[in-house]
Amino acid sequence: AARAGAGDPQALVAPWLDRPADTIRVVLGPQDDAFAADQIAAFLDGPWTVAGRGDRMACFLDGPRLTHARGHDIVSDGIAMGxxxxxxxxxPIVLMADRQSTGGYPKIATVIGPDLGRLAQAQAGTRLRFAAVSIADAVAARRAEAACLAPEIRVEPVVRTAFPSELLLGLNLVDGVVDARR
Structure with missing residues (x-):
């Protein structure tokens, strides 16, 4: 668990694990020019809902349907994660870790690295919005994430003082099978 058990029960032992997916930051492009300004605004306003059919290849979103200014087919080009x-x-479809290497649909934006894990862990039905940030903001967010992950992780031993029956019944107290006849 990400929450401390000893002192303050609400203190985060691993704050980087507290990642609600309510707002996901994106850098617009590379083909955001394939969408009119009102469609970019609709994309950013959402709200979007994570669909149940996602996997390691893609996160499918339900929400307002976006229209293309110049059609939805482009010359296939490389696809970055996010x-x-x-x-x-x-x-929209957010392409994840096992995405294809190229694709022929316009890419309105790209999720910044520090927010990819938040989106990847979002359960079906999660509602979210996108917020456009600059490349400089995305780089700063990556640096802040690296700084958060750099310190040594605090380890706190679990000390049990009570052994309720629910706990004991949930444990495997017998290691292997014993033959009582021997």
Whole structure:
């Protein structure tokens, strides 16, 4: 668990694990020019809901359907992890770790690195919005994440003073099978 048990029960032992996915930061592009300004605004306003059909390849989003200014087919080009494609149906798809290497739909934005894990861990039904940031802001967020992960992790031993029956019944107190006849 990410929360401390000894002192303050609300103190985070691992603050980087407290990652609600309510706002996901993105850098617009590389094909945001394939969308009118009102469609960029609709993308950023959302709200979006994480669909149940996502996997390691992609996170599918439900929400307002976006329209393309110049059609939804482009010449296939490389896809970075976190790229957000908008196919012809108008619902964004965030491409994740096992994404394809190239794709032919316009990419309206790209999720910044520090927010990818938050989105990847979002459960189906999670509602979120996107916030556009500059490349400088994305780099600063990456540096802040690295600084947060750099210190040694504090380890706190669990000391039990009570052994309720619920705890004992949940433990495997027998290691292996014993033959009582021997």
């Amino acid at each position: 790229a957000i494609q908008v196919p012809g149906e108008g619902l």
